[in-house]
């Protein structure tokens with residue numbers, strides 16, 4: 062059985078107690094995207110300002126939820142501010158890969174027994190503080206809490222992509 | 229007769245489990261109860277000595293399997309005060325029992341233009357089948373409101389019943405623990421010409437049940453919440469009513485005759501039991517009913533009232549305003565279910581911290597999202613009691629609350 066300290070690392074608790082980039086941004090120009098976890102009622106609302114160069118000029122988080130969903134959202138905002146869309150998408154992919162150990166089940170790519178060791182980290186992407194969330198994979202029901210804001214951010218980029226005039 | 233909890237605990241093998249040095253403190257019986265040895269043994273014994281398909285073979289063990297299956301039906305009938313086993317239909321669970329009524333009665337027997345009356349405190353199992361019926365047939369749905377103490381608002385019941393063809397309410401809320409006055413609601417509903425279905429998933433496991441006293445026409449519950457196995461539930465119905473309702477699922481067992489140009493249904497209750505039924509599960513449910521009857525359902529209820537009374541006052545003493553418990557304040561008005569919020573600690577986090585001490589509680593919306601909206605909270609934590617819980621379990625819960633407060637230091 063994994064211990065609580067594997068889950069509630071000090072960095073995570075710090076982001077939970079003092080969340081970064083909390084609040085909202087005027088829409089437009091910012092995109093507002095909501096993510097919701099029907100299982101636990103966790104909710105994140107992201108405001109993402111994407112500049113002409115496709116960079117995350119500013120990002121804010123609203124909503125409520127457990128320590129994992131809220132700290133993950135907070136750490137995400139700190140990590141992606143100033144990054145380009147391509148960089149951000151790489152980070153989203155790397156983060157979801159880190160969280161994907163148990164998320165196979167019905168997708169048919171697992172052995173049906175869940176635990177089959179960690180996914181190798183993508184050496185090209187520096188996870189920085191986000192590494193602290195790695196312990197979440199030992200608590201499978203919490204994985205969706207950790208990935209909620211990341212999926213929501215991907216949606217914001219999808220929306221932005223749709224809005225951008227075709228070249 | 230009072231419950232000897234120390235000896236009851238010994239009947240449940242799972243309670244011997246060690247979780248990283250902690251004993252298992254199981255406080256989630258409202259979701260699903262644990263199983264006593266007697267139930268596990270009865271099912272093993274059935275598979276080891278008797279198993280064959282029912283109502284089909286002429287050979288000895290097939291005959292014995294059929295007898296075991298039908299004997300379980302008779303025991304369930306006695307347990308709920310039903311006049312005969314013919315009114316006891318085995319389903320997959322309470323949810324399927326309610327779906328059966330929504331499909332069969334809702335689509336074929338509900339008079340055109342008549343509404344269905346539900347309440348704001350229903351489990352999704354007693355909401356979604358009716359929302360589906362509304363989508364498909366445009367049937368009007370009405371909802372009894374819930375007051376701030378978690379009770380149904382019944383001041384306006386007669387007016388709300390005007391034009392209603394079916395009432396479906398829970399006997400006990402799985403979130404608030406509220407015990408609803410079913411007999412009173414049923415009387416008023418019958419006076420208005422409506423049929424009454426009771427969602428008894430939370431009440432049958434915890435108190436004496438007598439369908440005549442409740443005055444309902446139909447009643448749904450699940451075996452797995454009452455010491456029985458998963459995979460089997462019950463729809464009880466008044467026989468004339470069940471006879472008037474068309475079959476739900478089609479297949480073997482539920483027919484008398486099949487021709488290429490049509491079919492004729494079997495008699496009740498088999499008319500509603502298509503395909504090979506959950507035979508071992510029925511045997512397990514029969515054993516569960518025997519086990520609970522052995523403890524005495526009055527004693528079970530008394531034990532839970534006493535433990536809930538203790539928990540409410542002890543937790544209030546120790547945690548004061550940090551702890552907000554939902555539902556009726558008087559333990560006699562409620563079952564052994566405590567939904568609460570604790571400081572600003574999210575229910576998921578609380579449940580995680582408690583888990584690390586071997587304490588199992590539920591966190592989330594408890595399949596009652598409309599009720600959560602009414603309470604104005606996205607989620608709660610829920611501790612629920614059963615025959616094997618005692619004051620030491622409440623103590624473990626209380627300690628876990630302090631531990632969570634320390635960890636999150638808020």
Ligand SMILES: Cc1ncc(COP(=O)(O)O)c(C=O)c1O
Nearest residue numbers: 321322323351353402427429450
């Ligand atoms: C009040 C109530 N109704 C219905 C159900 C559904 O029971 P099942 O999932 O066994 O069908 C539950 C179980 O959670 C319940 O608490």
